[in-house]
Amino acid sequence: MTKVSMVLNGKSVSADVEDRTLLVGLIRDVRGLTGTHVGCDTSQCGACVVHVNGKAVKSCTMLAAQADGSEVVTLEGVGSANNLHPVQAAFREHHGLQCGFCTPGMIMSAIDMINRHGAGNLDEKTIRHELEGNICRCTGYQNIVKAIKSASDQMAGMAQAAE
Amino acid sequence: MAVEGIGARALRKEDKRFITGKGKYTDDMTMPGMGYAAFVRSPHAHAKVTGIDAAAALAMPGVDAVLTGDQLVGDGIGNLICGWMIHSKDGTPMKMGGWRALEPEIVRHVGQAVAVVIADTQAQARDAADAVVVDYEELDAVVDPLDALKDGAPQLHPEAEGNLIFDWEIGDEAATNEAFEKAAHVTKMEIHNNRLVPNPMEPRAALAGYDDAEEHYTLYTTSQNPHVARLVLSAFYAVAPEHKLRVIAPDVGGGFGSKIYIYPEEMVCLWASKRVGRPVKWVSDRTEAFLTDAHGRDHRSEAELALDADNKILGFRVKTVANIGAYMSLFSSSVPTYLYATLLSGQYDIPAIHANVKAVYTNTTPVDAYRGAGRPEATYLVERMMETASREVGLSPAEFRRKNFIRAFPHQTPVIMCYDAGDYDATLDAALKAADYDGFAARKAEAASRGKLRGIGLSCYIEACGIAPSAAVGSLGAGVGLWESAEVRVNPVGTIEVLTGSHSHGQGHETTFAQLISERFGLDTDSVSIVHGDTDKVQFGMGTYGSRSGAVGMSAIVKALDKVESKAKKIAAHLMEAAEGDIQIEGGELKVAGTDKKLTFTEVALAAYTAHNLPEGMEPGLKEGAFYDPTNFTFPAGTYVCEVEIDPETGKTEIVNFTAADDFGKIINPMIVEGQVHGGITQGIGQALLENAAYDEGGQLLTASYMDYTMPRADDVPSYQLSTHVTECPGNPLGMKGCGEAGALGSPPAVINAITDALGANALTMPATPERVWALAQSGMKQAAE
Numbered sequence: 001m002t003k004v005s006m007v008l009n010g011k012s013v014s015a016d017v018e019d020r021t022l023l024v025g026l027i028r029d030v031r032g033l034t035g036t037h038v039g040c041d042t043s044q045c046g047a048c049v050v051h052v053n054g055k056a057v058k059s060c061t062m063l064a065a066q067a068d069g070s071e072v073v074t075l076e077g078v079g080s081a082n083n084l085h086p087v088q089a090a091f092r093e094h095h096g097l098q099c100g101f102c103t104p105g106m107i108m109s110a111i112d113m114i115n116r117h118g119a120g121n122l123d124e125k126t127i128r129h130e131l132e133g134n135i136c137r138c139t140g141y142q143n144i145v146k147a148i149k150s151a152s153d154q155m156a157g158m159a160q161a162a163e
Numbered sequence: 164m165a166v167e168g169i170g171a172r173a174l175r176k177e178d179k180r181f182i183t184g185k186g187k188y189t190d191d192m193t194m195p196g197m198g199y200a201a202f203v204r205s206p207h208a209h210a211k212v213t214g215i216d217a218a219a220a221l222a223m224p225g226v227d228a229v230l231t232g233d234q235l236v237g238d239g240i241g242n243l244i245c246g247w248m249i250h251s252k253d254g255t256p257m258k259m260g261g262w263r264a265l266e267p268e269i270v271r272h273v274g275q276a277v278a279v280v281i282a283d284t285q286a287q288a289r290d291a292a293d294a295v296v297v298d299y300e301e302l303d304a305v306v307d308p309l310d311a312l313k314d315g316a317p318q319l320h321p322e323a324e325g326n327l328i329f330d331w332e333i334g335d336e337a338a339t340n341e342a343f344e345k346a347a348h349v350t351k352m353e354i355h356n357n358r359l360v361p362n363p364m365e366p367r368a369a370l371a372g373y374d375d376a377e378e379h380y381t382l383y384t385t386s387q388n389p390h391v392a393r394l395v396l397s398a399f400y401a402v403a404p405e406h407k408l409r410v411i412a413p414d415v416g417g418g419f420g421s422k423i424y425i426y427p428e429e430m431v432c433l434w435a436s437k438r439v440g441r442p443v444k445w446v447s448d449r450t451e452a453f454l455t456d457a458h459g460r461d462h463r464s465e466a467e468l469a470l471d472a473d474n475k476i477l478g479f480r481v482k483t484v485a486n487i488g489a490y491m492s493l494f495s496s497s498v499p500t501y502l503y504a505t506l507l508s509g510q511y512d513i514p515a516i517h518a519n520v521k522a523v524y525t526n527t528t529p530v531d532a533y534r535g536a537g538r539p540e541a542t543y544l545v546e547r548m549m550e551t552a553s554r555e556v557g558l559s560p561a562e563f564r565r566k567n568f569i570r571a572f573p574h575q576t577p578v579i580m581c582y583d584a585g586d587y588d589a590t591l592d593a594a595l596k597a598a599d600y601d602g603f604a605a606r607k608a609e610a611a612s613r614g615k616l617r618g619i620g621l622s623c624y625i626e627a628c629g630i631a632p633s634a635a636v637g638s639l640g641a642g643v644g645l646w647e648s649a650e651v652r653v654n655p656v657g658t659i660e661v662l663t664g665s666h667s668h669g670q671g672h673e674t675t676f677a678q679l680i681s682e683r684f685g686l687d688t689d690s691v692s693i694v695h696g697d698t699d700k701v702q703f704g705m706g707t708y709g710s711r712s713g714a715v716g717m718s719a720i721v722k723a724l725d726k727v728e729s730k731a732k733k734i735a736a737h738l739m740e741a742a743e744g745d746i747q748i749e750g751g752e753l754k755v756a757g758t759d760k761k762l763t764f765t766e767v768a769l770a771a772y773t774a775h776n777l778p779e780g781m782e783p784g785l786k787e788g789a790f791y792d793p794t795n796f797t798f799p800a801g802t803y804v805c806e807v808e809i810d811p812e813t814g815k816t817e818i819v820n821f822t823a824a825d826d827f828g829k830i831i832n833p834m835i836v837e838g839q840v841h842g843g844i845t846q847g848i849g850q851a852l853l854e855n856a857a858y859d860e861g862g863q864l865l866t867a868s869y870m871d872y873t874m875p876r877a878d879d880v881p882s883y884q885l886s887t888h889v890t891e892c893p894g895n896p897l898g899m900k901g902c903g904e905a906g907a908l909g910s911p912p913a914v915i916n917a918i919t920d921a922l923g924a925n926a927l928t929m930p931a932t933p934e935r936v937w938a939l940a941q942s943g944m945k946q947a948a949e
Contacts, residue, residue: 033184034184034188034190034191035183035184035185035186037188037190037364037365038190038366038446039364039366039449040449040868040869041448041449041450042868042869042870044868044869045364045449045869047364074184075182075183075184076183076184076185079183080183081179081180081183081185084182084183088182089182091178091182092174092175092178092179092182093174095174095837095838097178097181097182098417098669098670098671098838098842099363099364099414099415099417099668099669100177100180100182100186100414101186101188101363101417102364102416103181103182104184107182124882127877128877129877129878131876131877131878132877132878134876134877135364136364136877137362137363137417137842137846137874138364138417138669138838139838139841139842139845140838140842140843140844140846140875140880140883140906141877141880142841142882142883143838143841144877145882
């Protein structure tokens, strides 16, 4: 067993877990945050994407122990029903989800993508290329791409207004 | 929120929970004291089980039990069944072999379960499953359905001699042969429809609990049709009587057909929960999903089309071998027969059709319905033949199709279906215009100047949806009726709960169904809740597949709404001392026409429940139910145009333009319909370019993870141009046809027709990988040079 401590969605948490426990296992089974999903176990589908120290990470491919001392943010940590993150709102506005299973990873990857490229700097081609690590079987991606572009542009507007 | 009725692009009510991580899928559910199941699976495609030694596994930490097939059979648990009877052309019933949820004697595909371990944690269960020692005596395996029919092929089931399950036919063979004798031109092709794995992003899962005081089971499961699951688990597998079994399908992460069936794992979790005395959870990993979720397609066909001198179709002859896999899954027999060959007339007036289908066992994962189910196989066959024939006779693909379109309705085809409404010219015209078909030659020339091969391909699909009148499917062998039920409960304060037998696993029913109520009563969609997926709440329902939730499920709601409206009007008329016929419902109020008298919907609902002043003899309350059985299938149709550019040096195909023009009848929410079409087209492009379930000769699935099976990703596909044209379906009260599967039907032939147009060579098998396209491009260029 290993004692793992981290800041999860802004809260300090620690847990004794088996050495082999994956980060997603800690998030889902130990902490009960079931918004992060496991879709493939092989780091291919991206349903399990969370942010570790501000970077998008597939939590099915990282040991919980490796996240010791880190700041981890899951979908539950980016916004709530009454205070949606612009990317969450854009996914709804543009019908960027159907069954909802890939959605947590899609939103977390999208936020990371916008952070890395800078809000307002994403075009369709870049978004499609950046989504290489996230599989969706329902939407055909078209409305996901639209949602991310719209959120990126909207966030640029918000940044400008704040200046 | 607002009043959002029929036709509104209402944003989805269910989205808030999904975008904030509050969705509740089966793997998110827990029960106190639950353990985990892990299955011991065969590494062989065909083998005798000669011994199972669980001693080492039982000694491992946290392990409760290792259960085997002998115990399952000993407890009286029944075999898995196929629920659609097909008779061969000689009148004999299909030859179904036995299928046990845990196999004690002979395994017939890689991944088949022989034992299950129950332990405290998932990791302990998986470790212990690895430690169960199973002795196998390997047998020869056969994976190719044509090989399975040959003399001397390995035999899978004693019930099915020569691995032949049925040898079925449809249509008039003599009339079809006669048509070919008169033909001026005959187009012939061999067509392979590749095997696919449905791959909903949520893997299958089950959580089963048993209450010994009540002798009652609860099952959370990833199902498209929880009532059908309960019926089958109860009536055929004898797990528990229906009133002692509650099946809940909570949020379900996609299905595409693969979650219709009742699989061994769900059944074993139920059985094991009683045997070990604790709730049992099982969650499939992705490789288990590849090995055990029912696959789709896998047809080998020979087709011949007879034309007269004026290029009118005289007859169509098809021979198909359908790979059923190692066992007959729940609806496997209906897919290559009544869901396939009944669509071979396409959008065309064809006087004579004959099809023969042989269904064959092989040592592969069972094959059943996957998005479209038989209809994509028919569409691919018909539309590859149409394009090829048009090229052979030198007509443009559009002109050749137009020459043969059906234009008078109702139209009785020679293969059972009676098309009720459509306008195939309208969708063809719309698609050609949107795709700038006339400008293609210039684009092709421009691409050629860059060294690229550009091609354009058409596909004019038709499907039969709704599935369908119960009496009709019953006469064709279905073991169930295919109606739908609904109950509309108006609460005393005027909010409404709609209980439906349809099940949403991505389709957005919580929104579109609420739009019906909003439209009818002028109420805010926020005052409506849609309840589905729980056998304790909804009385019965047939579930969601075959694009049926609109045409059938919503029709049941409409029937229940009619009754609620009628009773509400009677109450309002009584209270306002007016004639019932003078009551009009508008903006959430019941008004007396031509006066200023009115009552709110809430006031009428409250009056129904206080029952202080109701019309004489009227029962209190405002709650009505309805069952709706359709009068016919529905017939969505449309035209898809695909334009590709190919790099002859690499064989890489890029879809540069994809245009869809669909006729789905009346549309409730255009936003949701577009989403369905986007998803369907992408799955179809996946089939055409990327996806293939490949086995080696020994029956090992070579594509059993996302590292090997090529799922379409965002950069594999373009954005699509969509449009819709409406001819209302006369067969249901809303005029709806259904939109869930169309994209997956129409797109594969459009893509392959475009690639073969670009290459000037026709011998292309799906998926059109760069390797295959490159080889064909090279041979085409060689031919051109000679």
